[in-house]
Amino acid sequence: MAAGDHRAAARIAIVGAGYVADLYLPSIRTFPGLDIVGVWDIDSDRLAAFTGHWGVPAAAGLDPLLALRPDILLNLTNPHAHAAVSRAALEGGVHVWCEKPLAMTMAEAEALMALAASRGRHLASAPCSLLGRAAQTAWSAIRDGRIGKPRLAYAELDDDFLPAAPHGRWRSASGAPWPAADEFRTGCTLEHAGYYLSWLMAMFGPVRRVVGGAARLLDDSQTGAEHDVPDYASASLFFDAMVARLTCSIVARHDRRLRIFGDAGVLEVDDAWANAAPVRIRRRHVIRRRLVNSPFATRVRPTGEGHPIVGRRGSASMNFALGIAEMARAIAMGRAPRLAGDFALHLTEVSLAMQAGGDHHIVTAFAPMSPMDWAG
Secondary structure, three states, X not given: OOOOOOOOOEEEEEEOOOOOHHHHHHHHOOOOOEEEEEEEOOOHHHHHHHHHXXXXXXXXXXXXXXXXXXXXXXXXXXXXXXXXXXXXXXXXXXXXXXOOOOOOOHHHHHHHHHHHHHHOOOEEEOOOHHHOHHHHHHHHHHHOOOOOOEEEEEEEEEOXXXXXXXXXXXXXXXXXXXXXXXXXXXXXXXXXXXXXXXXXHHHHOOXXXXXXXXXXXXXXHHHOOOOOOOOEEEEEEEOOOOEEEEEEEOOOOOEXXXXXXXXXXXXXXXXXXXXXXXXXXXXXXXXXXXXXEOOOOEEEOOOOOOOOXXXXXXXXXXXXXXXXXXXXXXXXXOOOOOOEOHHHHHHXXXXXXXXXXXXXXXXXXXXXXXXXXXXX
């Protein structure tokens, strides 16, 4: 690991003290230089429960929070409030890390990016799993030609038949309920596509065209919440030199695999959320007159530990603060954060195109991203 690759000090303010905030807090505390200076939530009872549980200071409102002059505002509000809160922070001269999606429409996202540029601030978007060990190790293997020329990728983000899950009983560390209504209203594609889409973008560049189908398969009576967005979407993503098929649903059996098929073999990852997920390569062999994919896979070893690992199962297996730490480091170095600006805008456009279904020629793009220093 390169010294200082993720060592940076920053004053962090948080808006939104709900379910996801309880995933960010233990991750933030794995980076000693990230200091939480204040938290605000529109729900005073939720704010008291959260700040009491974690021992962090509460603010009396958004303006008093911004008056603390944080370096980065962490926007963890419900998705339909993302644009308004990010706009207020940018207008206040504060860099913003926003939970996904960046905005609910491209018009909102473009306006926010224009505002950030006019104020000389950075606006970055989750997810940050691209900066984790599994993604960086997989990317390194692709760059090293371990599977030859990549031709095709299959990426799965299926969360099982969610209506049957006991999500009404799910609670975060400080007691926040899982936000079912927001999740169903926003849609699994805007919520989840970025986990593998960001990996594919870093590895293969901008998506030029999206061709896909999306459908609302579940009734409101099944979800327990009004929703008019797809709960299934699958799209072919056309890059300059390869194609990927990305699928999201809350209907199909749990599956978070990534497979990248190259001329010399297949790269496999079991779970985008798990920073420590093993990366494997499976070779092909000709035995007599048959083409055989080896039943034995070789594990790709990471070049370094890279970052703190926070857990081994479920959502707790991802360090949610990787993007904030990288953003703080970038600001200290005077460069753009990897997940900010054009990259975040492109991620938003492609995700919205997937959710809409149909044939879309993508107009945004971004400059090539460099791997994390520790990833070589």
